[in-house]
Amino acid sequence: MLSEEKIxxxxxxxxxxxxxxxxxxxxxxxxxxxYVSSKLFRSFFSYTFSFLSCLLLWGLYYxxxxxxxxxxxxxxxxxxxxxxxxxxxxxxxxxISIYIYMKRYEYASRGMKVYLAKLKRLDxxxxxxxxxxxxxxxxxxx
Amino acid sequence: xxxxxxLRERLKEFYARYGIYITPVxxxxxxxxxxxxxxxxxxxxxxxxxxxxxxxxxxxxSFLPYGAISFVAASFMLAHLSGISLEVTLVxxxxxxxxxxxxxxxxxxxxxxxxxxxxxxxxxxxYAIPLIVGLSGGIVSxxxxxxxxxxxxxxxxVKQNAGVLTNDLSSDEMQKFMxxxxxxxxxxxxxxxxxxxxxxxxxxxxxKGLSMDYxxxxxxxxxxxxxxxxxxxGDITADVSVSVLGLFGGVLVSLILAGIYTFFVxxxxxxxxxxxxxxxxxxxxxxxxxxxxxxxxxDVKVQKINARKLQRPQR
Numbered sequence: 001m002l003s004e005e006k007i008x009x010x011x012x013x014x015x016x017x018x019x020x021x022x023x024x025x026x027x028x029x030x031x032x033x034x035y036v037s038s039k040l041f042r043s044f045f046s047y048t049f050s051f052l053s054c055l056l057l058w059g060l061y062y063x064x065x066x067x068x069x070x071x072x073x074x075x076x077x078x079x080x081x082x083x084x085x086x087x088x089x090x091x092x093x094x095x096i097s098i099y100i101y102m103k104r105y106e107y108a109s110r111g112m113k114v115y116l117a118k119l120k121r122l123d124x125x126x127x128x129x130x131x132x133x134x135x136x137x138x139x140x141x142x
Numbered sequence: 143x144x145x146x147x148x149l150r151e152r153l154k155e156f157y158a159r160y161g162i163y164i165t166p167v168x169x170x171x172x173x174x175x176x177x178x179x180x181x182x183x184x185x186x187x188x189x190x191x192x193x194x195x196x197x198x199x200x201x202x203x204s205f206l207p208y209g210a211i212s213f214v215a216a217s218f219m220l221a222h223l224s225g226i227s228l229e230v231t232l233v234x235x236x237x238x239x240x241x242x243x244x245x246x247x248x249x250x251x252x253x254x255x256x257x258x259x260x261x262x263x264x265x266x267x268x269y270a271i272p273l274i275v276g277l278s279g280g281i282v283s284x285x286x287x288x289x290x291x292x293x294x295x296x297x298x299x300v301k302q303n304a305g306v307l308t309n310d311l312s313s314d315e316m317q318k319f320m321x322x323x324x325x326x327x328x329x330x331x332x333x334x335x336x337x338x339x340x341x342x343x344x345x346x347x348x349x350k351g352l353s354m355d356y357x358x359x360x361x362x363x364x365x366x367x368x369x370x371x372x373x374x375x376g377d378i379t380a381d382v383s384v385s386v387l388g389l390f391g392g393v394l395v396s397l398i399l400a401g402i403y404t405f406f407v408x409x410x411x412x413x414x415x416x417x418x419x420x421x422x423x424x425x426x427x428x429x430x431x432x433x434x435x436x437x438x439x440x441d442v443k444v445q446k447i448n449a450r451k452l453q454r455p456q457r
Contacts, residue, residue, distance in 0.1 A: 060319055
């Protein structure tokens with residue numbers, strides 16, 4: 001026989017999975033540190049690649065001036081400045097990445113708790129059909 | 143007002159029933175508009191300007207997610223740009239790559255704003271973007287909106303200087319590239335527009351979240367005033383020319399659009415606001431509850447009742 005209550009809970013679960021599933025399940029497969037560090041690894045490469053692309057444009061823009069005043073000292077100075085800009089930018093970007101991915105992991109953990117609670121509720125309905133609810137000392141049911 | 147509310151409820155019902163068809167149609171219109179406007183304004187690659195190509199691409203895009211549509215639109219734009227100048231294509235490709243890697247690496251899900259902002263500029267109603275995005279999204283949306291403004295002004299520059307940038311001219315490639323970079327970075331109107339949009343968006347987001355009556359309406363008005371102020375100040379100090387008639391026309395239409403958006407998303411009745419106060423073990427709660435303004439759609443059924451013809455016994 002159809003159990004309207006079970007159908008309601010299952011529909012609710014399915015909706016939750018559909019809307020939140022993508023933001024919860026792939027993240028919860030990892031420990032927090034593993035998840036955040038894997039994302040940081042990706043962020044590092046994204047930033048480095050973006051920086052190199054911008055450097056290419058910048059290099060093309062100043063190429064004529066460079067070729068006119070080719071000087072080892074000024075080249076070294078420029079190289080150091082580029083290095084500093086890269087390092088500062090990388091630190092800022094990785095800081096933002098850590099913040100965002102930590103938040104995402106916490107969101108996923110909370111979502112997982114809600115999902116498990118919903119599953120438990122459904123599971124109880126199944127228990128209720130097969131087992132008789134025993135009352136133990138203190139008024140709690142097992 | 144009641145009539146409008148009934149219309150809103152009807153539209154909601156309509157969307158709930160036919161949402162599966164409406165979403166692809168909206169995506170189709172969105173992408174068709176983007177491709178056609180690109181063809182019209184920067185149609186430098188003649189092979190892509192055939193009227194059938196935007197149609198087919200838009201049909202394909204109507205079944206893709208917005209991220210993929212933005213990717214297709216970016217490729218389409220780069221293809222057109224490569225038809226006129228490799229330098230512009232390089233600059234644009236690097237820009238899109240950097241934004242894609244650094245911002246869209248976080249998958250914020252608002253890549254459509256990169257396409258929508260230039261489209262609204264071409265439709266002469268760009269001032270609606272910070273208002274509607276501010277009402278619907280968060281502060282982070284300033285990044286795609288700002289990038290959208292940059293894309294529009296780059297394309298505008300290319301359109302206006304097509305003769306100078308064209309590949310056929312035998313001028314020095316390096317010189318052309320330097321000229322392009324200089325013009326793009328020193329485009330005062332672009333900087334003013336970016337500033338106006340960012341400021342308006344921030345103001346709308348902040349005011350929208352305040353716990354005061356009519357916060358959405360106040361946010362729209364304050365955002366518009368902020369945009370106009372920045373543009374006027376820029377007009378005076380940086381000596382950029384903005385068409386006043388176009389500006390006011392665009393602002394007026396933008397205000398109407400933002401008003402329509404508010405009506406569909408946030409219609410509440412402030413006259414029936416309830417203030418309640420309670421506490422639990424950890425907190426005191428001061429709650430302001432504003433009821434939504436809703437009406438139930440009248441379910442009119444016309445039933446014809448025809449009186450049966452009585453057959454009288456003939457005498």
